[in-house]
Amino acid sequence: MIQRLLVKNYAIIEELEIEFSEKLTIITGETGAGKSILLGALGLIMGNRADSKVLFNQKEKCIIEGHFKVANYKVKPFFDEHDIDYDEEVIIRRELTPAGKSRAFINDTPVNLSLLKQLSSALIDLHQQFDTMDIHQVSFQLRMIDALADNQERLENYQMRFRRYQEMKKRLAFLEEKKASASQEQDYLKFQLEELKEVKLLPNEQDILELEQKTLSNAEEIKQQLTKVNQLLREADFSALNQLQEVSLTLGRLKDFNHRIEENYQRLDNLVFELTDISSELQQIEESTEPDEERISIVNERLNTIYKLQTKHRVSTVAELLAVQADLEAKVTDFGDQSAELLQLEAKIKKYEQELKKLGEVLSKKRKAQVGGFEKKVHKLLALLSMEHAMLKVDISRTKELTSTGFDQVEFLFAPNRGSRFESIKSVASGGELSRLTLCTKSLVADAIPLPTLIYDEIDAGVSGDVALKMGHILSDLSSRHQVISITHTPQIAAKAHKHYFVYKTLKGNRTFTSIKPLTESERVVEIATMLSGSPPTAAAKENAVELLQI
16 A cells, blocks of 8 residues: 655645555545646656656656555565565655656666556556546456455466466477477488488498599590500510610620629519519500490499588598488487377376366356346445446356466446446446446455555546445445545545545745645535535535534
């Protein structure tokens, strides 16, 4: 609940401070005195946007500060999640500078407007005519029915299981996707492996083929040159072998005369033998070397296959290709079958789904049991507030899939007049009707839901007399369980205040200021009497005011 609001340098407020009752705080005052300005200031600490035009003094910054007790609001997880110091008394502050810069703080920790809205919406429930109120939201409507049905523990149990159910479904989807992806990957790896195995690579094959390719590509040149070499070695009249053999014969005749000649004769004889062997070998090569178009085509095709595989796998040797092949074989072998885990998970999901359906049926049964009584109570309260023919209908339909709240879709339908069709609240209810409907419904669930501070701006628009008195009774009853703040023009509601503030204007020089003050009991009598009859109040109005304060 909000304990205190401090406003400095905002609109026509120079500085004011207001402390709120834990029950019902009423704010009254003359038209245009600045009551709506207070709500504007409050809106800033709720995260609303503003600019420097709202500054009272354009040379100083504007400060709006709200002090809250939050022990009963279960907001500690919010503080933990966003690393903000938590205390049971929280200060929310908003500052606007003359330069137009805005800063927000929660317990002196700077925060953005999104976080400010998130927290303040849990602490303040501000109702102004034509605002989008939470009664529009089907999630809140369901929450109200669950509160009446005392479904909190059942719903928490269901939601705990539902979260686990969702996690398992996500896991199943992940595994199925992984399996499909793995299957595709395995097929591709198998394709690559079969492609390599079909080629039947040999370790030194590339070197042998590349050499053969060179030989075959130059066969005519090789044959021509070897023929020439053979002629020079042995076939010409003055061939190398013939001349060496003649030299050998000459030295043979001299070898016995000098041992050194004999040594050289032996060396020459060996040379002749070696050269004869070389000549024979070259002749064989020459005779066996023939252009072979078919063979060179085969060699080229084989080498092209090897080169393509090397390019594909980004390697440069057959040995590396064979290593790739071995790696692919290992990967294909290592692919495990996830079917067993998938079957187990599917069985768990089915079991959880059956349990959730049972729990959902119980939740639904409890909700439906509350509908009739809730509708009757709302109709009764609406009749008290001069809406005798307005009807509320709680429509509960079944969703196709399990949701985080079961399989019930709850929607409040409203018919403002006799014979009107039931339609969504947002589309048919006027601002005044919304305010009264919200007041009625929330007063019925006040004990079951930890509602934030309820702030009503002119909820009494268009009502007076006995209806206003009954509205005052409802607000007073609601404030016995929740903090309520109401800006009102109706004396019957103002009389129910536990703390009553009066907003007024003052003049200082050529400037108008908004001020606020708490009223004493005697001042309240005068204020309520003035609201009844005008200023100055009549004696009869004063007597009536005293009577209202005692009711």
